[in-house]
Amino acid sequence: MAHPPISLEEIRIKLNALDDQLLSLLSERRALSLEVAKSKVETSKPVRDAKREQQLLVKLIRNGQDKYQLDAQYITKVFHTIIEDSVLLQQSYLQNLVNPALQRKPLARVAFLGSKGSYSHLASRDYFSRRNTDLIELNCDGFKEIIKTVESGHADYGMLPIENTSSGSINEVYDLLQHTTLYIVGELAQPIExxxxxxxxxxxxxxxxxxxxxxxxxxxxxxxxxxxxxxxxxxxxxxxxxxxxxxxxxxxxxxxxxxxxxxxxxxxxxxQNIANQTENHTRFIVVARKPVSVSTQIPAKTTLIMSTSQEAGSLVETLLVLQRYGINITKLESRPIIGNPWEEMFYMDLETNLDSECTQKAINELQTITRYLKVLGCYPSENIKATQVKMP
CATH class of the missing domain: 3.40.190.10 (Periplasmic binding protein-like II)
Known part of the structure; x- marks a missing residue:
């Protein structure tokens, strides 16, 4: 005797029950990720282990295909998101350990561009939601107002867009960074739709x-x-x-x-989808009055500004210093120095921790061959690169 077909309502009840189970399992996995971070404090191991992540994904893809008839692309997409969340959670935990003051700030005043619903506003919410921090939101009419609001102490943080994958660098922000007393303490790459x-x-x-x-x-x-x-x-x-x-x-x-x-x-x-590029992202930086320390167990970026002499090869000389110490440059931007015609200020994003020995040696050398050098900040790199899967 054939069983009557399951009604749509019954299907939805089952789906809701499965969704609740998934949420429970994700919460349990998150808690275990935090325990992993705690264990790494004792061993000083880095947060990311690319080899293990790759082995994990290969195993998950095989099990998903063989046992559950799930395709590789679906499994990879889901677990890329889970791994990214786990990495950011562990980074946040380790950052709180080296910056105890951050643990005592469940509430933050954040200045951003425009009204609620602007991309800067959305970026602010995304960035601080990862830190379980409630926000007092302060909307500003311009980038200069954001910086002044933080410098004056009326806001704890400022959210500033710095570059876009389609339109390039946001020059006004770079120019303001020349003169501010603020430090870069974080970054966020936000998809722009x-x-x-x-x-x-x-x-x-x-x-x-x-x-x-x-x-x-x-x-x-x-x-x-x-x-x-x-x-x-x-x-x-x-x-x-x-x-x-x-x-x-x-x-x-x-x-x-x-x-x-x-x-x-x-x-x-x-x-929809009217941007020139389908992959349209804006990189935001977070600025504050005091710098942060970055745990040596997580990827870090250090941002410098400097001016060189007008002699031929002076910029190349600075680049060779960084090459000698094995420091990778992820961004090099030049902007004119106001009041000094034909002179440039160079901005550099470096894949390195400011507290590392090689970085300190490199900066000491750079100070001897540049006319001006300032560290704008060292901060956790939150551009989590997806684990590459190489199936045998």
Whole structure:
């Protein structure tokens, strides 16, 4: 006798029960990851073990395929996320040990660009949610205001976008870093998902005015070039652009922003994925009045600014110092020095811990061959590279 088919409601009940089990198992795995971090304090082992991660993924893929008929891509994607979370959790634990003051700050005042729903606001929430820190959110109208708010003590941290994979470096922020007394204490790479939003479902040819921040205008230039007769208006942030469109409530205006943030302002998504590059990310830096120490067990970055003499080969000489000590440069940016025509200030992101012996020796040498050198900060590298899987 055939069994009656399971109803949709029964299927949903079973799915909900499985989801609860998954959440419980993920919580249990997280707790074990924290125990791993505690054990590494005693052994001084680094957080990441690439060989073990690779062996783990190969084993999981094989078991998933053989026992549960799951495809390799699905397994890899799920466990990349789990491994990334585990690494960040362990890094946070070790950072708290070397920076005891951070453990006593369950509440942080954070200054960011624009209104709630801006990309800077979303980045602030993502960054501090990893640290179980509640936020007092302070929105600012410009990068200079963010820095002044932190320097004056009205905010503990500032969230600043520094570069984008599509539009490149954000020069205004680099220029402000020349003169601030703040330190870089963290970083975050945030996916940027630009879309077109409006108050109602309108056609592209109806749009006469488009609001956004100048950066999204650059990052969506290919899409914008296909819109005829559209006037581009700039706002402090994408969130302010969306708020402006909501206030105008007209069928001929739209904004570039994030779909989730658009819903906060009661806007509809007209077209998605309008950025020049599908992989569009913005790197943010977190600044504070005091520097942090970085555990030697986790990957670190150190950011320098320096100026060299005007003699031929002076920049190359500094690069050779870093090469000799095996220090990798992940970013090299030059900006003009205000008041000194034709002179440049160089910004360097280095894959190294400031407290390491080789870094200290390199900096001491650099100070003898540069006209000016300042360490802007040493901070944990949170760009967690996915474990590569090599199936035999």
């Amino acid at each position: 630009h879309c077109l939003v409006a108050t109602s479902e309108i056609r592209l040819e109806q749009i006469k005015t488009l609001y956004s921040h100048p950066q999204p205008h650059q990052q969506c230039s290919d899409f914008l070039s296909r819109l005829d007769g559209v006037k581009l208006e700039t706002c402090v942030s994408t969130a302010d652009a969306m708020r402006k469109v909501k206030e105008l409530d007209r069928p001929d205006v739209a904004a570039i922003g994030n779909a989730i943030s658009g819903k906060l302002y009661g806007l509809q998504t007209i077209q």
